[in-house]
Amino acid sequence: MKCPFCQHEDTQVLDTRVSEEGDSIRRRRRCVSCDKRFTTFERIELAMPVIVKKNGSRTEFDQTKLRASLMLALRKRPVSAAALDTAIHHIEDKLRSSGEREVNSGVIGELVMRELKRLDKIAYIRFASVYKSFEDVAEFQDAIEEVDQERKPPTQ
Known part of the structure; x- marks a missing residue:
């Protein structure tokens, strides 16, 4: 996952949590280059026909x-x-x-x-x-x- 601040390609996952509904995962990340933190979400994407x-x-x-x-x-x-x-x-x-x-x-x-x-x-x-x-x-x-x-x- 690229850092949104410095575009460095190496980030570290600090914390992972499943949402209350159980339909997404929240990840707290840290950039190893600039040391800034950010959050990403993972969701299932099902395409409609x-x-x-x-x-x-x-x-x-x-x-x-x-x-x-x-x-x-x-x-x-x-x-x-x-x-x-x-x-x-x-x-x-x-x-x-x-x-x-x-x-x-x-x-x-x-x-x-x-x-x-x-x-x-x-x-x-x-x-x-x-x-x-x-x-x-x-x-x-x-x-x-x-x-x-x-x-x-x-x-x-």
Whole structure:
């Protein structure tokens, strides 16, 4: 690790600590040349996969777009910001843990629908109607019946 003060390439680690969350390591270092001290952090860097759109074009994953889509579906619905953040985190975790370098946009759509179904049934129907391009009332009814079936306990 180069010293940020004198650019010397030899530094000594004085102290190493794991963060409270356990997701980074803090190292206190000393330059053997100028004797100045500084701190470095080590974090895991997992890259998000590239998104392949329906038309075949590729784009970087954009959390802002994901958040905007979820917020649009959840507009005027009683869902907390914390629950929204958790849903976004779940989607990002699924994408990262897939290990894929590229993911079709449809995969993200399905992940969003799964999270919305868990968060709020109305928001799920809103999103599904646009995502699945409902053509008539029957498709709405099918989606509503699907959600309604999940709420009802199985009859014996």
